[in-house]
Structures are given as C-alpha cells and as structure tokens.
Amino acid sequence: MGRTLAEKVWDAHVVRKAEGEPDLVYIDLHLVHEVTSPQAFDGLRLAGRTVRRPELTLATEDHNVPTDALTITDPISLKQVETLRANCQEFDIRLHSMGDAKQGIVHVIGPQLGVTQPGMTIVCGDSHTSTHGAFGALAFGIGTSEVEHVLATQTLPLVRPKTMAVTVEGRLQPGVTSKDLVLALIAQVGTGGGQGHVVEYRGEAVRALSMEGRMTVCNMSIEWGARAGMIAPDETTYAYLEAREHAPAGADWSVAVTDWQALRTDDDAVFDKEVFLNASVVTPFVTWGTNPGQGVALSASVPDPGAMPLGSERDAAERALAYMGLTAGTPMREIAVDTVFLGSCTNGRMEDLRAAAEVVKGRRVADGLRALVVPGSMLVKLQAEKEGLDSVFRDAGFDWRNAGCSMCLAMNPDTLAPGERSASTSNRNFEGRQGRGGRTHLVSPAVAAATAITGYLTAPADLQEV
Amino acid sequence: MDAFTAHVGRAVPLRRSDVDTDQIIPSDWLKRVERTGFGAGLFSEWREDPAFVLNQERYAGASILLAGQNFGTGSSREHAVWALTDFGFRAVVSERFADIFRSNSLKGGLLPVQLARGEVEALMALVEADHTVEVTVDLVARELRAADLVAHFPLDDFTRWRLMEGLDDIGLTLLHEQDISSYEQRRPSRLPSTRPVA
Numbered sequence: 238m239g240r241t242l243a244e245k246v247w248d249a250h251v252v253r254k255a256e257g258e259p260d261l262v263y264i265d266l267h268l269v270h271e272v273t274s275p276q277a278f279d280g281l282r283l284a285g286r287t288v289r290r291p292e293l294t295l296a297t298e299d300h301n302v303p304t305d306a307l308t309i310t311d312p313i314s315l316k317q318v319e320t321l322r323a324n325c326q327e328f329d330i331r332l333h334s335m336g337d338a339k340q341g342i343v344h345v346i347g348p349q350l351g352v353t354q355p356g357m358t359i360v361c362g363d364s365h366t367s368t369h370g371a372f373g374a375l376a377f378g379i380g381t382s383e384v385e386h387v388l389a390t391q392t393l394p395l396v397r398p399k400t401m402a403v404t405v406e407g408r409l410q411p412g413v414t415s416k417d418l419v420l421a422l423i424a425q426v427g428t429g430g431g432q433g434h435v436v437e438y439r440g441e442a443v444r445a446l447s448m449e450g451r452m453t454v455c456n457m458s459i460e461w462g463a464r465a466g467m468i469a470p471d472e473t474t475y476a477y478l479e480a481r482e483h484a485p486a487g488a489d490w491s492v493a494v495t496d497w498q499a500l501r502t503d504d505d506a507v508f509d510k511e512v513f514l515n516a517s518v519v520t521p522f523v524t525w526g527t528n529p530g531q532g533v534a535l536s537a538s539v540p541d542p543g544a545m546p547l548g549s550e551r552d553a554a555e556r557a558l559a560y561m562g563l564t565a566g567t568p569m570r571e572i573a574v575d576t577v578f579l580g581s582c583t584n585g586r587m588e589d590l591r592a593a594a595e596v597v598k599g600r601r602v603a604d605g606l607r608a609l610v611v612p613g614s615m616l617v618k619l620q621a622e623k624e625g626l627d628s629v630f631r632d633a634g635f636d637w638r639n640a641g642c643s644m645c646l647a648m649n650p651d652t653l654a655p656g657e658r659s660a661s662t663s664n665r666n667f668e669g670r671q672g673r674g675g676r677t678h679l680v681s682p683a684v685a686a687a688t689a690i691t692g693y694l695t696a697p698a699d700l701q702e703v
Numbered sequence: 704m705d706a707f708t709a710h711v712g713r714a715v716p717l718r719r720s721d722v723d724t725d726q727i728i729p730s731d732w733l734k735r736v737e738r739t740g741f742g743a744g745l746f747s748e749w750r751e752d753p754a755f756v757l758n759q760e761r762y763a764g765a766s767i768l769l770a771g772q773n774f775g776t777g778s779s780r781e782h783a784v785w786a787l788t789d790f791g792f793r794a795v796v797s798e799r800f801a802d803i804f805r806s807n808s809l810k811g812g813l814l815p816v817q818l819a820r821g822e823v824e825a826l827m828a829l830v831e832a833d834h835t836v837e838v839t840v841d842l843v844a845r846e847l848r849a850a851d852l853v854a855h856f857p858l859d860d861f862t863r864w865r866l867m868e869g870l871d872d873i874g875l876t877l878l879h880e881q882d883i884s885s886y887e888q889r890r891p892s893r894l895p896s897t898r899p900v901a
Contacts, residue, residue, distance in 0.1 A: 252886040253879050258861045261879060263886050265894055273780065275736035284873070289883075295897040301734065313734040320736045331897050352895045364779040364803060380781035380807035382872070390876045392883055396859065428721050429773040429799055462776065464802050482900050489893040496891075528721050528776070549720040549771050556719070648730045667725040667777060669748055 239503025241400045242469050243435040246375040246500070250358045252392055259394040265357040267387045268343045269296040269330065271321040272648070273362030277385035278324040288328040289391045295352060296325050296332040299342045300648045302641030304611050307336050314649065328388075341614020341640040344368040344582040348452065349616055351481025355470035355497040360387055365582050365664065366465075367458040371451035372478070373470035373500045375435065378459060398464045399509040401434040402502075405442040407517035412698055414592070415450035416584060416662070416681035418442065419457040420522040420532045422514055428530040431463030434510060437502060438468050442516035448477040449588040456583045457664055460529040469501040521696045523569055524666045524679040526557035531666075533569060535684065535696055541565035560668055561676050562656070569694050572678070576659040577608040577689040578644040578651075578671070579682055584662035585613025585640075587620055589682040594626045596686035599703040602634035603692030609636040609651070611643040635689070647672045660688040704812055706869030709841045710793045712766035713834065714849070716827040717756055720771030724804060727775070727783040741782055742789030761834040768795045769827050772820070775804025784811040794840045796847065798823050809862055810872065816840055816847055822854040842866060 240248070253261040267290075274296075281287065288294065298321060301314040309315040318335070325332040333340040339350065344365050347353040355373035360366060362384040369376035379393070386393055409418060423430075436458055438451075446454065451468050458466030475494055478484045485493040524532040525539050531554070533540060542554035542565065558565065563572070579585075579593050590612065602608045610630045612618035618640055621627055627637045644651040645663040653659055653675025662685050663670075666677040678694060687695040732744040749755045756762060768787065774797040775783060784807045787795065794814040808815045818826070829836055829849055838849040842863060847854045865872070876883075 253882040259859075261876060261882065263883070263890070265890075266897070272733050276738040276781075279736075279738070284871075286873070292896045292898050311734070317734050317736055331899065352897055354895060357894070362779060362781075364777065378779035378803055380779055380784070380803060380810065382781060382807065382810035386873050386876065389873050390883060391887075392876060394872065394876060428776055429801070432773075432799060432802060459777075459803075462773070462801060483895040483897070485893045485895075493893055528723070530721075552718070553720055646725075646730050648733060665723075665725070665777060667723045669729055670725050673729075673748060 239506035241502045241506045241508060242373060242437050242467055242500055243375060243400050246356055246358065247397060249356065259396045261392050262358060262395050263392050264360050264387050265293060266352055266359045267294045268347055268359065268361035268366065269294060269384070270299050270343050270363060271317045272300045273381050274324065274384055275317060275320045277381050277388060278328070280385040281388055286389045288330065288388045291329045293391060294330045295347070296321060296330050297340055297343050297346055298333070298335050300642045300646065302335050303650045304638035304641040304643050305636070305650070307639070338615050341616065342582045342585060342642055344456065345585060345613035345617065348372065349614055351478055351484035354478065354484070355474060356500050360393070364459040365456050367463070368452050368456040368582055370455040370458065370465050370467040371448060372474055373467060373497065375465055375467065377465040399434045401431060401436045401463070401510040401512065402508040403436055403438050403512045403514065404440040405438065405514045405516050406440045407442055407515050408445060409442055409516045409519060412683065412696065413519050413521060414681040414683060415446055415453040417522040418516060418519050419454045420524065420529065420679060421519045423457065423461045423530045424532040425514065426461050426512060428460065428528050429462045431458065431461045434463055435465045435467065436463040438466060443468060444471065447588060448473055449586045452586070453583055457529070460664055470497045521681065521684050523684065523694055525561065525563060525569065526554065527560055527666055527668050529664065529666060529679060531557055532679070535569050535694060537569060539563045539565050539567045539569065570699070572694045573658070573692055574660045574678065574688060574694065575607060575657045576653060577606065577685050578659055578661040578663065579609065579685050580611030580613065580643050581645040581663040582613060583664040584682050585611060585617065587617055589662065590617065590621050590626050593682040593686035594629045596683055596697045596700070597633045597635070597689070598629050600633055600690045602689045606689060606692050608634060608689040609638055609644070611638040612640050614640045644671050646670060660685050660694060704869050704871065707812065707814060707842055707866045709839060709843065710766065710814070711837060711839045712793065713764065713836070714767040714769050714826070714830045714838045715756055715762040715765035716769045716830050718771060718827065721773045721776055722770055723777035724775055724780050724783040725777055728780065728786040733780060733782055738785060739789060741786035742791070745786040745790045764791070766791050766793050767838050767840065768792050769823065769830065770795060770797045772798040774800050776801040779803045781807040781811065784808050784813050788813050796823060796826060809866070814840055814842065816856045818847065818854050818856055822852070825852055
C-alpha cells in the first residue's frame with residue numbers, strides 16, 4: 238500500500254523503532270524564541286548537558302518585542318529577552334535580536350531565510366510551527382520539556398500520528414483569501430476536529446494558493462486541533478525557495494528538487510480520515526465568538542445560541558456572546574470596532590500587506606479608530622518600504638511598525654483595553670488574547686483593511702469607489 | 704520527575720469546553736523565566752469572579768480537575784501544566800485533550816485522564832452532589848474510581864511505565880546515542896545549517 242506525504246517524511250526521520258515504544262524521530266530544524274526556551278536551557282545546565290546541534294537551531298526575539306521602539310521598558314520582558322541572548326551566546330546558537338535586519342516572527346523568518354524546506358522535520362516551542370508545513374515539511378509545536386529534549390538530543394520520542402486529508406475542490410472566488418478559507422474550514426470541523434492527526438491540504442484550490450497563502454492555511458491547523466498541516470511541494474514551492482539564503486545551491490539544487498518531487502501522497506495511500514470542502518462557495522469569513530471555530534460569513538449575522546442543540550456548544554456560544562458583548566441576530570457588518578491589527582505569523586507577510594494596501598490606497602482610516610500594520614519580519618518591512626506600502630498605510634492613518642508578534646497575544650505594549658473590540662488578522666480570538674477584556678474578531682488582511690476605513694466589519698467589495 | 708502510581712483526592716467540576724491555555728495561564732505570566740510560582744496565575748481572569756468554581760470554599764484543596772471536552776487547546780505553553788500542578792492539581796479529566804497539552808502534561812507530572820462523555824458527566828454530577836467524594840486515579844490499573852463509578856482511561860504502556868518509574872525522558876533517549884549518531888551520518892549533506900551563509 239502506498240504512503241501519505243506525512244508518512245514518507247516521518248519514515249525518513251525515524252532514528253530508532255522498537256515494539257511498544259514511541260518512534261525516536263530526528264529533528265532537522267529547531268526554531269527558538271524567548272518565551273518557551275529559558276526553562277529548557279536551565280534544565281540543560283542543571284543536568285550538565287549541552288546543545289547537540291547548535292547549527293540546526295535558530296533563535297529570534299518576537300513575542301516581547303515592542304514594535305514602536307527598540308527599547309523594552311517592562312523589566313520582566315527585558316529579563317526574558319536578555320536570558321535568550323545569554324543562552325544563545327553560551328550555547329553558540331544563531332540569534333536575530335531586535336534591531337537586526339533579519340529579526341522577525343519565528344514562523345516568518347524561517348521560510349524567508351530558506352531554512353524551511355520540503356521533507357524536513359521542524360519544531361519550535363510554539364503551536365504555530367504548523368506554518369512551515371506549507372513547504373511539505375512535518376512541522377509542529379512542542380512544549381518546553383520537549384524543547385529541552387531537542388536541544389539535548391536533536392530528537393523526540395513520538396507516537397506516530399494519524400493522517401487526515403482536507404481536499405478543497407473548486408477555486409476561491411476573487412476577493413476571497415486563504416484566511417477566509419481556513420476560517421470557514423474551522424467553523425465546519427470545530428476546534429477539536431483535527432486532534433491526533435497530521436493533516437494534508439490538497440485539491441485544486443490549495444494548489445492554486447501562493448506559498449504565503451499556503452502558510453496562512455497551515456498556520457491555522459492548530460486552531461482546529463491538528464498536530465500539523467502539510468501541503469505537498471510543487472513548482473510554487475520551488476520557485477519560492479530558489480536562491481534564498483539557505484536553499485540548496487548549485488548541484489545540490491537539482492538533487493533537492495528531485496528528492497522533493499517524491500514528496501507526495503501515493504495514489505493508493507489511505508488517510509485515516511477525510512474532509513471535503515468546496516472553495517467556490519466560501520465568502521469573506523469572520524469570527525463572532527471566543528474560539529476560532531465560532532465564525533460565520535461576513536454577510537451573515539451573529540448566531541442565536543437558542544437555535545443550537547442543548548449542551549456544550551450552546552453553553553459556549555452563550556458565554557462567548559456575553560464576553561463579546563454581542564446580541565444574536567446582529568448583522569456582522571453592523572459590528573463597530575475600535576482597533577484594526579494587521580500582522581502576525583498568520584498574516585504578516587508581503588502578500589498580506591500588499592492586499593491590504595490595495596484596499597487602503599487613497600482612503601482614510603475611520604475617525605477615532607486605531608489601526609496598525611506590523612510586518613512579520615524586518616525583511617518584510619524593508620521590502621514593503623521599497624514598494625512604497627509604508628506611505629500608503631501612513632497616509633491613510635495607520636501606524637507603521639517594526640517586526641514582532643505585537644497585538645496577536647498581549648505580551649508586549651500593543652494590547653486591547655478592557656471592552657475594546659478589534660478586527661485582527663491574527664489566529665486566536667480567545668478571551669483576553671489581545672489584552673484583558675479585549676474582544677477579537679479574526680479576519681483576513683483585505684477585510685481588516687476595509688474595516689479600518691469604515692470602522693465596521695467590512696469587505697473591500699462593500700467600499701465605495703475612491 | 705516524581706514517580707506516579709496512584710493519586711487519591713477530591714475533584715472540582717469546571718463545566719466549560721474548549722478551555723484554552725490562554726485561560727489556564729494568561730500570556731502576561733509567560734514573560735517569567737522561572738519554572739515555578741505559576742499557581743497564582745491559574746485561571747486568573749476567571750478567578751476574579753467570586754462565583755467561579757475554583758473560588759468556592761467547598762472545592763478548596765481539590766487536586767483533580769474535571770473539565771469539558773477539548774481541554775488545553777491553543778498555545779503550546781507548558782506554563783499551563785506548571786500552573787495547574789503548582790496550584791495543586793495532579794490530574795485533569797476530560798473527554799478530549801489538545802495534543803500538545805496532553806504531551807506537556809505527561810512530561811510534567813499531571814495526568815490527563817481521558818474518559819467517555821457519559822463518564823465525565825457522571826463524575827461531574829457525583830462531585831456536584833457531594834464535593835467530599837473521594838476520587839482515585841489509578842495509573843497502574845489505568846482506572847478512575849469514585850463511589851460506584853469505575854472508568855478506564857487510555858494510556859500507552861510505554862508512557863505508563865515511564866510515569867510509574869518517574870524516568871527522565873532525555874536520559875532514556877540518550878541511551879540510544881549510537882542510533883542518533885549513525886542516523887546523523889546518513890542524513891543528506893544538502894540539508895540546511897542555520898550558520899550564516901558566507
């Protein structure tokens with residue numbers, strides 16, 4: 238019987254297999270940031286261990302970074318960042334610090350530098366590591382104990398996951414993005430739908446996505462509980478990778494491409510589970526609740542919990558509406574926001590900024606609304622400035638920032654105040670995620686941009702011609 | 704890690720599904736570089752409500768958390784496990800756990816006890832009716848017992864053995880150092896290094 242893409246990558250990384258034990262799996266790339274690593278480095282020191290392969294490890298500062306200035310004033314944040322710097326120096330790990338030209342969000346810089354490649358195993362103490370699966374890598378988030386394990390051994394003992402296919406047939410309509418697609422998917426399958434599975438996204442609509450669109454989809458895999466999300470590499474992948482700093486060069490390039498071409502699910506392979514979605518019916522999609530599965534089409538209304546079956550789904554919906562300060566039946570387009578956040582590892586890349594700038598050009602941010610654009614990396618920032626996007630955003634009234642996680646998660650000065658409401662291109666709308674009492678609506682970059690103009694959840698197609 | 708064979712304690716019912724790790728330990732707490740002291744941050748926003756179940760006097764000292772399905776969803780933060788154990792929990796019972804949370808728990812001395820929906824419901828009802836009921840989580844028998852309720856939970860043999868012996872995962876892996884070295888010799892040389900390219 239044939240094998241799935243995930244099984245092929247897994248099999249190629251098994252260091253040791255024994256009956257009744259987890260497989261010992263080799264890790265090709267270990268990404269590190271300041272939040273989930275300090276206790277792991279402490280553990281190494283306590284046990285008298287060292288980092289086995291520092292040259293397969295890459296660190297960056299992202300979560301704590303204030304993106305409007307290069308000084309951290311919060312002493313606890315500062316200590317965490319300084320701890321990362323000291324650890325990277327002690328264990329000889331490459332680190333991109335604040336102010337560095339290649340610094341950025343861990344899941345933006347890996348692909349950009351070309352260290353994320355098809356067929357690799359990639360881990361990071363961060364659940365959005367699933368992003369790297371867009372290249373046909375097996376990439377997943379781990380906890381701090383596992384970070385320590387990988388630092389010490391470059392391996393992880395893991396139980397082989399189940400496999401799932403998400404087949405997206407048809408084409409996305411113009412004005413509908415990969416973010417809309419993945420939000421619609423999560424609303425369909427629920428936040429736990431992928432639990433225990435490595436998911437492969439396939440089908441015409443997925444093949445038609447750019448690398449950056451694929452990264453957005455794979456990034457959100459964790460939001461429906463999947464262990465990882467993957468997309469088989471193809472010409473789009475190779476074109477993105479070629480000539481990047483760490484991509485194979487010279488004779489290695491053709492060897493690599495030949496290897497990568499074998500990274501596809503065999504025709505006779507069987508997935509443990511399959512999900513189907515029709516791309517052509519997806520429209521701009523937004524969340525109304527406090528988990529990423531609580532979403533509806535922007536053209537719809539806030540759902541009525543009373544119409545849901547009795548039980549945990551209805552309870553969760555009632556709680557979510559109370560937290561969000563929303564009333565069932567309110568059209569989503571009539572929800573006013575105070576803040577628009579464009580950025581994060583989900584939507585902080587060039588295409589996201591270009592799509593938003595296209596909408597914003599020649600228009601003004603609504604009165605009293607706070608709007609910020611936070612590039613996912615300093616390289617994204619530089620490229621955007623070369624293209625003049627910074628002026629487009631600034632002229633419209635947006636803040637133009639340095640790279641970092643910013644308002645995705647309230648670990649730096651960019652937060653929502655209690656009761657404030659945002660349209661955010663990030664990945665989580667949990668209670669308090671963007672700041673205590675803050676209310677988050679997850680949206681695509683295009684919807685974020687249009688919302689900034691009107692002050693209400695809005696699609697670009699709803700805007701009047703400039 | 705401390706060995707775990709069985710734990711006997713009282714339970715507290717948290718009737719919420721999809722409890723994400725941002726609720727278990729809000730991100731502000733993640734700036735700390737220590738591994739201890741996270742108990743004060745456990746569910747800190749929900750605990751501001753005096754009626755919240757963890758604030759109810761009758762459940763004080765409970766060491767087994769009963770939760771709705773899909774517990775521990777979201778962020779990979781192991782701080783969530785550290786917060787639960789620091790607060791005094793030794794086990795969490797749910798119909799389903801998020802993968803990373805489950806894995807983190809098994810590294811950190813917190814047992815994720817996965818039961819069928821009906822069993823979780825029965826256990827919650829039992830505890831709500833009598834908060835003093837004694838609950839036993841028996842790792843050896845892979846069984847949870849409370850009053851007349853006996854429920855089996857899944858756990859693979861290897862993990863069970865590791866927890867019962869209190870073994871260090873890294874130490875176990877390093878027993879296979881030779882296998883790792885020989886794998887490294889077989890790895891294709893074209894795979895990327897993170898060293899800056901000259």
